[in-house]
Structure formats: structure tokens, C-alpha cells
Amino acid sequence: MAIVAMKDITVQYGKNIVIDSLSLEVEQGETLAIVGPSSCGKTTLMRALCGFIKISKGTISIKNTIVSSPAARVMVPPEDRRIGVVFQDYAVWPHLTVIENILYPLKKRRVEKNEARERAYAALAQVKMSDFAQRLPSQLSGGQQQRVALARALVSSSELIVLDEPITNLDAKLREEMAYEIRNLQQTMGVTIIYITHDQETAMTISDRMIIMDKQGRIRQLGKPEEIWNHPADRDVYTFLGVSNFLPLERDGRNLTLIGKHNRQGLQGLSVPISDAMGNNLLLASRPMDIRLENDREGIQAVVKRVTYLGNQFDYIVEVGGHEIRVQEDSLEAFRRGVPVEGENRSIRFLNPAIYEE
């Protein structure tokens, strides 16, 4: 069952259209990540869903009840939407203790005192903060405050929780821990989670489905993380997902030629999915880790321009036909096979390339 349904929603400020006719459904019990670059509209989407801003067109429904609809003049205020929210800056109230923070939503919903205390302490235990019940937020670290915010959201709604870039401000180690905890919580409690972020790595790790948004507020791709990673819809999504290399190609029937700055090289034996529907000016997309440098004279010839040792891997800048691409290799492997030297000639194998139109 779709717990949230957005139909053709548009959010507009004066002439500025932030979200343009966007439709989206969130399934009950899933973790959906909404990913995109900063100011692409994902936070606006979340705020429209929560009722903090009005939409200009379209409808938003939660559990089949319309909550936002300019046409029907419906605008259910935030306090009646029953969505638990975790804000980017935690928004933990500094004048209340940890347990008071978590009790607040229960007070507002007029839950009976004893039951409220039970539920609050249970939520606190779930985020592993039971020892901190009487502390003030100023006595907690960023990560701890984030957990309090999470507990508060869990208590606010047992059905739908929205997290807005909840872990971006934490350091790398803590980020990972919190990401796992969020995933765990979701799996044990069965709550639906909408996760907003620009960090596609984390999104991929914890979500069941992902949405990639672009700077114009449109959805570019929707699907399981693995699907999106393995088959990015277009070159922009490909680029957004991680470090990418693009080389210009020309097609003639089934033959592909690499267009170098001074020469051309034929690409034989390259297993790429090309449909006849594609035009003749194409791009070869590849990831640094999916390129191997070999010592033979077969395949595409390239020159190693720069070798950087990063500890667990080597990072190479390689020039192919005048274009510079990045290649990465596991350092153990590199030492075993022989680390390239700057200026050396090598040949390239593309292990998992993709083709896009120019």
C-alpha cells in the first residue's frame, strides 16, 4: 500500500519553480532515499510533505487522506499530519532535558502519563541513550543529539518518519554508525522512512529504493540502489553517483571508434550494450575502479601521466587519445602486478563500461 502519494505537485515562489509536476509514491514499510545535489528541491519536497510550506499545484495524500491540495483548498497543518521529523540541525530543544524532549509529542497527543513515560523510555533505549535521560542537550555531542532527535521522531509517529540530511554534520565514523542504526531501527519496527540527502553513498547503503533528483526539481531515476548503480538512466545520473570518466565515441553501425584529440582508435572486443536507436555521437562512461592497465600492445593505447599512492589504492591519471581519465587500483594488486611509472605506455581494458548519447 502506498503510504504517501504525491501527484503532479508543483512548488513555485513567484517566478521561481522549485519543483515541477512531480509524482511519487512511497510504499509502506520501505526506506526511500531522495537524493540530489544541494538546492535541487529535495528539502522543499520534504517540507511540502510535512506541511511546512504550501504547494502551488497537485495533491499530497497520506494513507489515502488528502493533506495538501490547493484545488480543494485543503491544507492540513503540520501538527495533524502525524509525521515524525528529524531535522538536519537536530532541532533538539535546549531548555528541555532529553526525556522531556521525547515526552513532548506524547504530551501533545494527550497520551496518558504512565504510558507516555513507558514509550519514551523505550524509544530512548532503542537509540541507546537510556543513561542520558536527565541530561540537557548542551551536555551532549552532535551524534548523541541526533539520536535524541531520532527517538523523538519515533515516538511522534510509528508509521512515517522523514529524515532531512540527518548525518551530514557528523564525522565519518559516526556517520556510518548512525546510518546502520537507522537501517536497523527501520527493519525492527517496520516504520516507513523517507531519507533526504545529497550523499549518494549513504543512500545506497541504507535504502530499499532511491530517487535521483536533478537541479531543476525533476526525478531522473527511481529504483533499487543496485539497479541505479548498475544501470544509470543517463549521463547526469552516472556522474552524480560517483567519479566518472567519459570518452567521446563515434559509431558506424556496430563499429565504435574512440575520438582522440590527434588520432582515432578503434574499439574492438568491447562488450557494451548499444541499441540501434542510439545516434552516432556517443560517450563511453567508465568508473576508475573498472579500468585495468595492461602491459600488452592490444587494445587502446594510453600514457600514464601521474601516479599517486594513497595507501590502500593507487590513483592514476591516464591520457587516452589526448583525453585524461582517472584509474584506480588496489595497492596490493598494484605492487603485485607492477606499479606503473609516470610517462609509461600502457593499454587499457574497460571492464564494465556504459554508453550514453552525447
Place this chain on the structure above:
Amino acid sequence: MKYFLTHLFKRERTMGDRKFGLDQGLFLLSLVILVVTVLLPVLMIVIRTFFKGTQLDWHLFTQVIMAPENLSSIINTVRIAFFVTLFGTILGLFYAWLIGRSDIPLKGVMKALFTIPYMFPPFFGAMAWSLMLAPRSGYVNKLFMQITGSTSPLLNINTIGGIVFVETCYYFPFVFLQVVSALERMDPTLEESARIAGAGQWYVIRKITLPLVLPAIAAGAMLILISSLSHFGVPAILGFSNNIFTLPTKIYQLINRSAGSFQGIREGAALSILLVVVVVAALYLQRLVLKTGHYDIIKGKSMRPMLIKLRGAKIPLLTISLLSLVVIVVVPLFMILIVGFLKAYGLPLSLKNLTLRNYQYILGQSKMVRDSIVNSLFLSVSSGVITMFLGVMIAYVVIKVRPKGKGFLEILSLLPYSIPGIVLAIGVILVWSGAFKVNLYNTIWIILIAYIARYVSFAMKSASASLEQVHYSLEEAARSCGATHLQSLRDITLPLIRPGMIAGFFLIFLPAMRELTTSVLLYGPFTRTLGVAIYAINSEGNTVQASALATVAIAIIVVGNLALRFITKDRKGL
């Protein structure tokens, strides 16, 4: 940081529920109150000066401006303000640098002591220095003339120089505090990178530090300038006996002389406009100076700045600082205290001449004094409370509701900041003396209205600072937890700004208790304020009683400041 700012100023539509809800009501209320208390007085001054009935009439204005005695008071006002600003800035800058950038000892003590003049009204200083350096009767002069046998005094305080000296003593903390704060917040690597680039300590100060604290210096200097231009007390106490007038005192004289007649008030209004013009010109000058600003100097990491080693100069500078502190702070307070215990002014300062009679009189027998204390307490507390709530309401509308008219609202609330107290008093008289069928002249209510208008700027600034710290996500979090708009204001916003509001209350209560400039034009036979009472008793020549009452006022101010310090230390949360 960037995230915080983009969200604060994003032009977002907020959760306005109904068409005419709480937020819109607050906006309208703020607008009405500000127009009535602030805008109307200003308009009335302009109208009454330039219009006779409905006809434009330049005659009165030019007549008043050109009168030679008024002309000389204009010149005096500008001269005094200029020198006070000059010396006050130099003094403030010197000490700010000494405390903020050198390794001089006793910094904490000195910093605390340098802010004392800030607490007291300058006219107390005028009284104290008059006790010492009045040409004939001042103790120091008398001693000097006794010892040397000369007939002329050592120093005459009843001169322009005397006025400049006293005002400088009380206004230099404006620059001192601004610059010390800027120095403390400045990123030390800005100076370190200059050192590494080869520049010696003094080169760095000249080319890097000074230019970067220029906005702070300018802000402080502007405060000094405006305060001096608008000030009544010191020129009144020191200048009247020598026929030295400044615009504020001249305005007072005009109105007093005409015994409150309409003509007199019109003339006073005309002079007020001139005063406002000078103040506005000064504000404009400041904007020009600061316009070329690229001044983001606030640091992130908390690193200690490199202190300049004074070495040999340490002891001499320390001595100078402590001496000047004694002269500026300790001596005047001591004089007032002692004279308050004297049997009569002029008697030598020995134990046998001390008595408690003065205190008995002012606190026990004088109804006028008792009334004035009660009046001032009433006025300070009520204006403090009212303006604080007003300030919060306006700040809330400007910062959180952000309606289309917010710019206008902001300007109105900050307008009184640049209107001298005397001018505001005249405007208030013009509005509330029957012009609109309400006559509050000579009642305590007219003073209250003037105070509200006068202090709403402070309250607005203080409330804005508090409110801005309450990030909108804190309120939204409450909404998503099930709180209505009103509930989130009550449960979240209000508790978080409460400490700031209390501090803000005291920031109004304290100046209001000792206020003179505005109430001196508005008081009636039964509505004297404490400041007016002290001034009146002093003007009548009852020096010892005036000193005793001033000491009482000082006690109240000190207690109030201690309470403020105690409260601001105990801030929970933000």
C-alpha cells in the same frame, strides 16, 4: 554556518494557516503602536514648525535658527560633540588595544572598571566635578587658591573644556567596548600571516589590525557623537552659570522661559529639527565610511591571539591606566558620597562635618523626593515591561512572520535611536497635549509614553538578538510533534527567549531609573523623576542634599547591575 544563513533568509512562505491569523494580528498591532508612539511625535514636530494652520510657513524656522543666541548654541553643540568624539575615540582605542592585544596585567579588573562609567549618567559626573572644580567653590580650586594665594582657580569646570572633559569620561566606553569585542573576535591568523610575511608588530597594527577594527571604531564613535549631540545633563549643570548653551539646553531654556506656551514649544520644535538634521548627517557619514567594507573577520577555531609584549613599557602603562581609572571612576563617586554626608557645602571634608541629616531629609521628610523615587520606579518598571513585550512582538513579526511591510516596521522601531531625547519629549508634548482630544500633559502617563518611544529601539535590538538564536527548525520540530502554532510559541520560543527578555528588561530599567534628558521637559509638579529631582535640588543650590540623593540613585543602579549580571550568568540552553 552557510546552511544556517541560507535558511534564515530564504524567502519561504511560512505555515500561515488562516487568512487573518495570529501573525497578521501581531503585525497590525505592532504597526499601530509604533505609528502612534514614534511616528506621530516626529510628524507633529515637523508640522508645527513648518505649518501655521495648513499653510507652509518658513518664517518661524528661519527666525529661530538665525537668532544669535541660538546660533551660538548650535556652534557649541557641534564643537563639543566633535571634541568629545575625538578624545573619547582615542582614549577608548588606546585602552581597548591595551587590554585586547598587549600583555598588561590586571586585565580582568581593568576591563570591569572601565565599564563603570557606562553605568552612571554623565550628569552625576558633572555634579561631582563641579564639586571639585567650580571656579569659586570647588574644593580643589579652593585648596589651590589657599596654597598658592592666587585669585584665579586652577581649573574652571564651567567651560566648554570642562563639558568636553566630563562627557569624554563617560562616553569613551562606547568605543572601548566595541573595539575590545572586535579584537577578541578577530581571527588571529589575519595578524599572524602579516608577521610571517615580514611585518613587525607596529606595521601589523597600522596596516592590518586598525583597518579591520575600523567598523567597530566607527560604530563606537558614532554612539559617542550622537550621545553628545543629544545630551542635556552635563551642559545643563556646567554651562548654565556661564551662559554656555548647547542645543538641548537651549531648547529646554526656550520652553521653560515661555512657561509652556505654545509659541515657546514651537520655537523649541524648530531647534529640535536642527538637532535631528545634525544627527542624521552624522549617521549618513558613518554609512559612507563603512560602505567600503569587506569586513568579515570573525574566526572559527578558538585560538588565542598573539599578545604584544610590552616589556619596559609595562609598568608605566599600567600606572597610567590605573591612575586614569582612579580619576575617571573613583574620585567622582567618592566626592558624591562624601558630600552627601556633609553638613553644608563648602565645609572642609573632615569627620566632624559629617552628618546623616541629608539622608534623613531626602528619604524621610521630603515628599518630593519620595514621590520622585516612586515615580521613577513605576516608570522604569512599566516602561521596561511594556517595551520588552513590544520589542518581542515587533522582532517576532520582522524576523519570523516577515510580512510585506516589515521594512517599514523595522525603520519605525529603530527611529527613536537617532532622535535625541529632548526632541522626542517635544514631539510627545505636541501629540498628547490635547491635539487629538487626549491631554496627558503634566501627568505621569506622558512620561511613560515618551519612555516607551525612547526605549523601543533597545528592546527591539535585544529581542531580535534572542529571537534570531531560535532557529525556525526548533519551532517546526514542535509543530511536527503535534503542537499548534500558538503552542509552539508558548512551549518553545518563549522559554528560549525568556533569559534574553529579562536581560533586556534590565537594559531598559537601568537607564530609565537615572534618566533626565526626556523627563526634564515633561515633568509636572507631582511627576518628577529621580533624575529630575536630583537636578532640581542641585540647581536650587542644595548641593549636599543633591549629592545624597545621587548616592541613593547610585545604590539602586549598582544593585540593578548586579542583578543583571547574576541573571545573564544563569542562562540555560542557548
Place this chain on the structure above:
Amino acid sequence: MSQILLKNVTKEFGTRSGQNVIAVDNFNLTVREGECFSFLGPSGCGKTTTLRMIAGFEDLSHGEIWLGDKPVSIKAKNLYVPPEERGLGMVFQSFAVWPHLNVFENVAFPLRVMKKSRDEIKSRVRTALEHTDLLSAEKAFPSDLSGGQQQRIALARAIVTNPRVMLLDEPLSNLDPKLRESMRFEIKELQKKFNFTIIFVTHDQAEAMALSDRMLVMDLGRIIQIGKPSELYQNPENKFVYGFLGLSNFLKVVKENDFIYAKGENKTPIPYSLPEGLQDGEGLLASRPNEIEISNKEGGGYPAVIEKRLYMTFCIEYQVRIGSQVIRVHTSHSNVFKEGSRCFLTFKNPRWYEKESEALEKERTERQVI
């Protein structure tokens, strides 16, 4: 000829609570001319304090610092040369570009202090701006420029006097990741052109390893290890260095007689050739997630259970349970194993380390706040 020499350098200071902290403890180092040398360590380890002592912003509590053949700080003789006379170039984390001067004037500042002629200033500044790609922004003010451009102003200003030594204090940590990478190499290029010595302070190990000819790792005021990046990565001295230089697993193990097994687990031996002279007892087996082979073939290695499978962009991460402990394994996307199933691990490059006392970690956190 050595360019920078630190001999027994120590820095102590008292904290607000009255304690005495030894921020830098008996630091000895020789940096050779033309080297790019990094100080790597966590926040609070003393690396920035050491750099500031070399620059002259902090005085030593003990020891000597020499630049070339000139001593700049000798505590015993009370010798202290102020920063402006040390002839160094420095780039700060906060850029420290002066907001009230435009780009040209910022870069010209050091030359104006030296009272150079107008023509010389013009030509030298222009050259520095050319090298840092700022010529077109000559008349702009720093507040109009991006973070990366401001950092280049700082670089240009530092190189305009042709210093022999450049000090860089976390110069790239305020830039976004992409820019950080490209600026790293710009700095390296500048070094090649001008041939100065660089001391580079950072907490980012990738940065240190990418840039340095040699580097050191610092912890709690002391140098733990010095050497070439590859030496440090392949032979970390202790658990701290190992953990700091990259993603790590530390499996608690117990040595008994001639083999080791995971603590809290049945005594299945882990295939690992023990270093000589090791005592029986507890220790840690360190391994990198990408240096563990995982397979589901019986007998294919040390048995474990797959607890979680996490999809990451460049690999799949398996969280693998060994008894009561969990370690991480990174493998390619083609290896798909189910959660809950048995797996078999081969440690390709494990190392044995002594356990670290808990007090050390606590001290590290405290140092971060001082």
C-alpha cells in the same frame, strides 16, 4: 644540507583547570632541502603546535629549532627570532586573506614590507598571480571570490618572496572534496617549479600520502613513526598508526602456544605466521577490509558467518561475524552472498599488534577540546 632541524623540542602549557599538558614531547626531526614533508595526526596531537613553533608564533618550553644553519629558537640560551625575521612562507587553514585589501595588495604586502620598488613589486606579484591562476582577479576583493580562489591568494602571497621553506597548516580542510584534490596537485606543481621545502600539517591521511616524500604520524605530542608513505602504510608501527592510515579491522585474538584464535570463539586457529618472540596472551589481529578474500566454498579459509550485506558504490561490504566480534570485508560486486550464510575468509596481509590501553583513547578525546 639539512633545511629544518628540530632538536628535543618540547611545549608545555597549563590548562584552565590548572593541569599541565605536554602538547609536544621531545620532538626530533630533520627535514631535507626540497622535501615535501607531512605531519599527520588526529586533532589535538600537537602537529599544529609544532608548526607554530617553527613559524615563531609559539615559544618553546625546551629544545632548539634551526632553519638552515641559522638557529631561530634556542630555549636554553633564551634565543628567539620573531616570525617576521624567519624568512618563511605560510598558508593557514582559514586562508587568512585580508578582507580590506584586494588580491593584488594582498600578494604585494610582503614586498611592500621589504620596501621594494614599485616596478619590482608589480612584476613579482604578477608572476605569483600567474602561477596561481589569479591574474584575471587582480583587482577583486577576497569576499567576492570562492574558497578555492582565496586559498590561491594565500599561496601566491606565500611564494611571492621566494621563501626556501613553506609551512602549510591544514590549508585544504576548508575546501570541498573535489577542490581539495585538485589543489593538492597544484601545490605539488608549485613546489616543483620553485623548489622550496614544504612542511604540511594535516589530519587527512590520503592527503599526506598523496603529497609527501616523507611523513610522520603524531599522537599525544609524540612522533610515532617517520618514513616514506609506502613504508608507513605497509609497515605501521602500532595499532594507532595502522588504524589512522586507512580502514581497519582489529580482531581481538589470543595467542596460545604456536597459534592464535579469535577471543571468545572456539579455538579455531587463524592461519598466520606469528612474529618471533611473542608472549602468550591477548592481542589484536589487524587487517584491511579490502585485503581479505571471501568465498562460500567449504574449506576455502577461516569460517565465519555473514551478518550483513551492504551495498556500496565501489564494493560490497560484508559484515562478518567471528564469535562475538564483527569485522568488515570489502569485495567486488560480483560476489553476492546471502545474509546469514556461512563464508570462508583468507587474510591476505594481517598483522599482529599489542592492545592499546583505554586511557590513551580517553586522553586523545580530551586533547581535542583543549
